[in-house]
Amino acid sequence: MEKRIEIVQGDITKLQVDAIVNAANSSLLGGGGVDGAIHKAAGPGLLEVCRLLGGCATGEAKITRGYKLPARFVIHTVGPVWSAGLRHEPELLASCYQKSLAQATLYECKIVAFPNISTGVYHFPKEMAAEIACREVQNYLLSNTLPEKVIFVCFDDENLAIYKKLLNN
C-alpha cells in the first residue's frame, strides 16, 4: 500500500495541496511564524474572511479558502501555549490534529499538510509534540479514507530529524 504519511522540509505556503493547516492564534487575525507566512502568501482576502470568524478556541479548528495560496483551503487551528504541561497541553494539541483532520474530511480534502503546531513561539517540547502529531494522524487515517495523505512539513532541522526517527522505522 502507498504510504499515507509523508515528511517534507520547507515552507508550507508553497505546497499545492487541498489544504494546509495554519498554527494560528486565537484571534485568527494573523501573527508571526507560519501564521504570518500564510497570511502574507494568501493576501488580504484571507484576513478579511478571518475577521468574520470570531476567533477560535485552543484545540479547535476553522476552515477558509486559500485565496492566493496554491492550497485550496486553509484550516486554522490554535495550538496550546506550553506552560509546564499543567494546562492540558497534550490533550489540546491532540485535539488540534483531530479537529483539523475532521475539517479536511468534511471538505473532501485528499492531501493535507500540517506544520509542527505549537513548537515555535508556543514552546511545546518538540519531541512530545511530534509523538502526539504522529499518533493522532495515524489513528485518524486508520478509520477514515479521507484525507488520503497527510504531509508533515518540518521547517527546522530538529523537527525534521524527530519526525524521521518517529515515522521511518
Ligand code: ADP
Ligand atoms: P506556534 O505559535 O504554534 O508555536 P509558530 O509559527 O511559531 O507557531 O511555529 C510553529 C512551527 O512552524 C515551528 O516549528 C516553525 O519552525 C514552523 N514554521 C515557521 N514558518 C513556517 C513555514 N513558512 N512553513 C512551515 N513551517 C513553518
